[in-house]
Amino acid sequence: MKNKLLLLCLVAIVNILQSQTIDPLRTKDFEAQDIWVDSIMSKMTIDEKIGQLFMVQAYSNLDQKHEDFITEMITKYHVGNLIFMQGTPEKQAVLNNKYQALSKLPLMIGFDGEWGLDMRLQNTYRFPWNMTLGAIKNDSLVKQFGEHLGEHCKRLGIHINFAPVVDVNVNPENPIIGNRSFGESKENVSNKAIAFTQGLQKFGVMANAKHFPGHGDTASDSHYKLPLLNFDKARLDSIELYPYRKTFDAGIGSVMTAHLSIPSLEANAKLPTSLSKNVITDLLQNELGFNGLIITDALNMKGAANYATSAEIDLAAIQAGNDMLLIPQDVPATTRLIKQSILLKTLTEERLDFSVRKILKAKYWMGLYNYKPVVLENLNEDLNRVKDELLHRELVENSITLVKNEKQTIPFANLDHQKIAYVKLGDDLGYHFVNMLKKYTKVDVITDSNLDGLLKKLKPYNQVIIGFHKSNDHPWKSYKFKQKELVWLQEIARQKNVILDVFTSPYSLLQLKSFTNIESLIVSYQNSKLAQEISAQIIFGAIKAKGKLPVSIGNEFKAGFGIDTYDLSRLQYTIPEAAQLSAKQLAKIDTISKTILKKKMAPGFQVLVARKGKVVYNKSFGYHTDEKKREVKNSDIYDLASLTKILASLPLIMQAEEDEKIPLSASIQDILPSFAKTNKASVTVKAILSHFGKLPAWIPFYLKTKDSITHENSTKFYRTTKTGRYNVKVAENLFITSSYKDSIYKYIKEVDQREKEGYKYSDLGYYLFKEALEKKYNKPLDELVNQKIYSPLGADRMTYLPLKKFHKSVIVPSEKDDYFRNQLLQGNVHDMGAAMLGGVAGHAGLFANANDVAKVMQMYLQKGFYGGRRYIKSETIDKFNHRYYQDKKVRRGLGFDKPQLNPDVKATCGCVSDESFGHSGFTGTFTWADPESEIVYVFLSNRVYPTMKNRGLVKENIRTEIQQIIQDAIID
Structure with a gap:
């Protein structure tokens, strides 16, 4: 027994030592990396070093005044990093080349693209949200998603993507994470995050684990106020910190620190974790051994901005152990305050150099030692490829989850015995779903302004498909049923055989008091065109159901549960390349x-x-x-x-x-x-x-x-x-x-x-x-x-x-x-x-x-x-x-x-x-x-x-x- 305990202790020590010695910023040609970093550091002024700490937000859809502002940030204040926000890829590429040409050192370009460039840019590709990806059993598909996004970022001159979200969403009422999380299982979140990271970083685009030390069990949004996580260290260690350890061990290059109040980690309840030395230096760097780039969450968010003046917040973030300030609100004032702090010895130049060196190492890792402008030709085509849609289809096919299938209704087998009606609930359109259903057999769309009228019209039908459609614009949109819809749903289910297909968050199902009368239940996660079309094909057995719930639906359906179905050999509907045909030729x-x-x-x-x-x-x-x-x-x-x-x-x-x-x-x-x-x-x-x-x-x-x-x-x-x-x-x-x-x-x-x-x-x-x-x-x-x-x-x-x-x-x-x-x-x-x-x-x-x-x-x-x-x-x-x-x-x-x-x-x-x-x-x-x-x-x-x-x-x-x-x- 003693030997076994000794062995376990040794393994734990080895693991800790290994995690502490991993340097995710170190390249294979580290000698050349060190020479490049040293040569730059030796020539930098204090102002230039301070400039490297800032990542300022830039837009490609604003006016000349904004462009002049960014130009001033680069030329006067030596800002070394930009995060591009809303706009178009074409304009971003033009501005990227312009700003890079103005900068003495290559700029690190950041981007917040959790589900693709579409998160910020028009006319770019949108992949599924993390909650959807969390339903996929095959992690290699998530790695492929990371690869595709890495290629997109690389093509547009983006060097760091602020993804993946590694928060374990254990709170269904979380207003800001929710669909952005891979789910409630720490193992699933970790595996998906690692797969994504490996895919993204394969193309020299740095991934970023966020929001440290864990934003998954909050009931408020840090964009508007400071959320409270009143858990002890043991709980945080077992759940929230778990994915960070795993992604750190897997070599993720950076982490984003969140604006949270966690009394068990920082006694000052008003001090955001992003500004806490106890959290950033002691926990993140020393205890967890993270040696990668540490970047604050956006400093314009109320969770941080309400704490002090912009400059004071920025200085506190650096003193806490952060390397980079994301979206600082007052670069000139912060520059002055940091210089004053160095003079007053409240901040040493060695501490400044420590972060600047890491930033430069990261830039070398990103290939910025050999910077090349973004090629404008064929940019739109390269960001919207056929292979992106092929992957998107595969992701959706593998995510849609059948969680109840009483009477083995799905897939429909004997169509000659079915008289099918479709009823829409929700405030978004279900056109693509209905159109695809109708490709397989006769399906009648039944509507009425009152429940009695609807039930009367449904009498001739022996099967009713109810589609619950909610907005797919972004993952923060409401996913909940209206009370009237819940009443209608249960009354229809009481009288008819029902398939309920929810095209929104699985958390919507928490509102249902009973699933007894609902024979079949499908979670399609999003109301995208692809989700609607593929879900309809699953119902008719053209495609198999393979997904597993990323979160639990009360005690009824646990995370990880999902019913696999079989293929009935009916026609599928897809794009030419999915069948090894050329769309260009067919055109x-x-x-x-x-x-x-x-x-x-x-x-x-x-x-x-x-x-x-x-x-x-x-x-x-x-x-x-x-x-x-x-x-x-x-x-x-x-x-x-x-x-x-x-x-x-x-x-x-x-x-x-x-x-x-x-x-x-x-x-x-x-x-x-x-x-x-x-x-x-x-x-x-x-x-x-x-x-x-x-x-x-x-x-x-x-x-x-x-x-x-x-x-x-x-x-x-x-x-x-x-x-x-x-x-x-x-x-x-x-x-x-x-x-x-x-x-x-x-x-x-x-x-x-x-x-x-x-x-x-x-x-x-x-x-x-x-x-x-x-x-x-x-x-x-x-x-x-x-x-x-x-x-x-x-x-x-x-x-x-x-x-x-x-x-x-x-x-x-x-x-x-x-x-x-x-x-x-x-x-x-x-x-x-x-x-x-x-x-x-x-x-x-x-x-x-x-x-x-x-x-x-x-x-x-x-x-x-x-x-x-x-x-x-x-x-x-x-x-x-x-x-x-x-x-x-x-x-x-x-x-x-x-x-x-x-x-x-x-x-x-x-x-x-x-x-x-x-x-x-x-x-x-x-x-x-x-x-x-x-x-x-x-x-x-x-x-x-x-x-x-x-x-x-x-x-x-x-x-x-x-x-x-x-x-x-x-x-x-």
Whole structure:
């Protein structure tokens, strides 16, 4: 036992000695460092030495008077350091170069950028707050954040960043730290602070641990008064000082001393700790052994400024043991007082030299022995990089925390069983959250001015997502619920299944008296665009929940707790580089869009690009028509034309093949006995799907319904109103007799087969597949595909007969028909044959937006699996994505189009793999998926507007030209 105690004592002594001997300001080439410092010190006057103690605040958004003031500080008072405050990076860079040129010695430039340069500067990058980062398990991500910020600081000529905050925020009511802290766990705070410091200092930018000896358990703001910490030394030692020891041992270069009143450390209750020799010299330097740069907190803060005159405060700070005075209020008076103190021997020149030497060592460490002006060219681009957003996304993805998941609601799995409403609470916007939720399935935004009205509107819904949105402007904004909101929340939760997602501090949840009726609870920490979008993706299982609470929510949820979720393989939404695609290359699609619109190849269109299961480009261009009254939105839906074949008929045929209801080897007479005595009886399903069944391309059925003399639609077949047997809607005010369907199938039975064997694209087989599927499953095709595919897939904007589901304004018109229906076709299918079947056919009739087309294509790419559900077996996908008649020069798979075999044919760009598949549509639509590159591409347009004679899009191969751009964008 004695030996064990002795060993522990020895270890403790060694640790103390090690901490006391660490000099974070010493460089590897310390001999050169010492020579540089000595050479400067030997030439400095007293005034120049005193000037090195000051770090004066400079602004890049003020007038010439302020610039003149800073110039005077540098040239007359030899101020050696500046801290830049508000402004712009461009102006700061200009002023930085100007002020450096005026200074005899290189200026140390400081900055207060805890979550990035955005904390002070416009048009710079904003990373998450510390509380958000505190929820991340992987500390290496925080180190990467430090690295990125280090690069930003270095690029802008900043040498010291006053971060990280290492205060352990154990007081939820702390008005000034809160979100700026990594949390309430001293270990987590220490680990995150060390990781950040290592990243920042890797690039020669000094980190700064603040606010010593610990500002985390205060109930007042030192900007306005002197906060009191009435704890004994043991408590301070065990919590507040813990992160400082750890960061000191890890080599942090500087520390900021706080304006606090701590009687257990300084008996004079009115003396701020920043001015206390007991705290700065005895505790910080001697006991903790810190040898780095010691800088006061801002001396314009009331916690210090109320103590004495500005000059007296500054002198007291130096006498206490600080090396540098941050934002002194009276440099001339302080200079005079320090010189007088040296004469009076109340301050020695040796004490002055001690701090000046440390400051110069720090400047050498920062690379100021080889000072270079800030390069102005490409500054904005270098401070707002793609890799910054990639990291930001990763930080947010790893922070969002699921803390309750009763009934395993999250992630949503069975979308066909969900009827979802969204209710917003809070005083900030939740637009990005709602918009992202709607990408996955139908989500209705429900509002009302009173609770009873809201609850009445919520009755039809079995799932309510409540988003609590508070301002994301800065971390000091209020995060609390209003009393009315708490009442509404609990009453909704009492009646409905609820997911509460708080886009603010986790401390907001302390107001909730009970979580009993809240089935699922998510903490998203901030109301940023990224937090909203990523949180929505977590709810739907596109991204896993990984975060852990950095603070406790009462006794209900302890710090460190968080529920991990699983990936349902749904599409994610991110930026191109996240999927190893070049945004710059994809921007060429925007350039092509101008050509399409200028040449009137189509009045408008949508383009979507996904890779590796991530949608990275989804844009809409132009207008619904050339009248330019309504711009195309991503939510608008298009007539898909022949894409219907692979998006509606084909997945059902695949399932029917698995169910042995429609085997590939079956003949037409097997699946439709009425064709037994026709010339098509023996044609196989495989041959038809491959367009090798000798079927004619199409039959213009509508021409057979026109009056032979007037060439108008015959009244024998049509009525302008729905009446009796004239009940099949063809278009607006045009109804065909229900019996005509029999005539259509009669014509198909009787039409001659092509004599010549070979490939011929034909719609007719899909008329037969529709009939067969409906008979096998005893359900209309539109209901069948919605039940089996679209509803569980969350493809709520993919449908037949869109006018029954959507307002006409969101449906993009196709053609101004002057040959059959004599009207603008909007919401009624363009294809004539499909129209005569009432808008539901196997070959055409489907409407959708690009996002929902991508869901089906991604399901195919994932071998029939999507959203946690298997729709089609992997082997079935492979079976259908195969050419069975390649030896006959047929490029088609089963239903799927495939890359051209003949180079002269432009079915694709010629740049996709042989495993790729897709289809094109007559109205100007196209979609393609490539298992090799993992790319899904969707192009939707109404190129048939104003008429189908508009063939520019086809003639110039625009759709495949865009496909080439996408392929060229791959950067891995």
